[in-house]
Amino acid sequence: MADLEPAVSRETEADPPPWFDVHMFVCTNRRPDGHRRGSCAARGSEPLRDYMKARAKEMGLGRLRVNSAGCLDRCEFGPVIVIYPEGVWYRAETREDIDEILTVHVRDKGRVRRLMLTEKDVPPGKG
Amino acid sequence: MADLEPAVSRETEADPPPWFDVHMFVCTNRRPDGHRRGSCAARGSEPLRDYMKARAKEMGLGRLRVNSAGCLDRCEFGPVIVIYPEGVWYRAETREDIDEILTVHVRDKGRVRRLMLTEKDVPPGKG
Numbered sequence: 001m002a003d004l005e006p007a008v009s010r011e012t013e014a015d016p017p018p019w020f021d022v023h024m025f026v027c028t029n030r031r032p033d034g035h036r037r038g039s040c041a042a043r044g045s046e047p048l049r050d051y052m053k054a055r056a057k058e059m060g061l062g063r064l065r066v067n068s069a070g071c072l073d074r075c076e077f078g079p080v081i082v083i084y085p086e087g088v089w090y091r092a093e094t095r096e097d098i099d100e101i102l103t104v105h106v107r108d109k110g111r112v113r114r115l116m117l118t119e120k121d122v123p124p125g126k127g
Numbered sequence: 128m129a130d131l132e133p134a135v136s137r138e139t140e141a142d143p144p145p146w147f148d149v150h151m152f153v154c155t156n157r158r159p160d161g162h163r164r165g166s167c168a169a170r171g172s173e174p175l176r177d178y179m180k181a182r183a184k185e186m187g188l189g190r191l192r193v194n195s196a197g198c199l200d201r202c203e204f205g206p207v208i209v210i211y212p213e214g215v216w217y218r219a220e221t222r223e224d225i226d227e228i229l230t231v232h233v234r235d236k237g238r239v240r241r242l243m244l245t246e247k248d249v250p251p252g253k254g
Binding site: 014015016017018019020023025028065067068069070071072073074082084085086087088089111116117118119 | 141142143144145146147150152155192194195196197198199200201209211212213214215216238243244245246
């Protein structure tokens, strides 16, 4: 049977196990005040990242990492977070939002629909 | 049939399509010179990130983004890159390494074994 599988599938099977089970990237790009697109840091992403790191550690969520990232290019919908490997994007504006993402998405493997970005959340000029 | 599927599977199916097909994170964390662990920026990751951004654009690789990231915590093996959604990690030290990753991994959906980090690449004290 294995011989019938496509090469790409075999490559994937041979990949090392995930280094982090949950890898969260919080945009902390900062643009000057008054910039047309705004920026996640100007919308408060840095303290939210710090809170998320601390809460995730307290909750003992396993092989999880919260990282800062440069501009994720969905600035208008920030503060923006993307979670891999599933590639789900959220907008988090408060500590309560962060708690809900950690509890519902990460711990319980569900989705926080009210905070999720979709394919309709397209920055102006990018459509 | 759909009723028999587990809840997590249904959640996944309902996720929005990937915003980026290939999302590459280059660690650009910089520690002071002489730090025990070193850092990816001290190992030259910033110009490699710039080169990767420019080359990916030239190659027309579609919905791909190259982002800077904070410390990915595999400093000893840097400059470190992680590619999602597949979660494959690479060490890239030269422009030729970047070209090979973009060509073989991203364009051809293969793997660059000689540059790939595996589960054996564990930072000292983290095993």
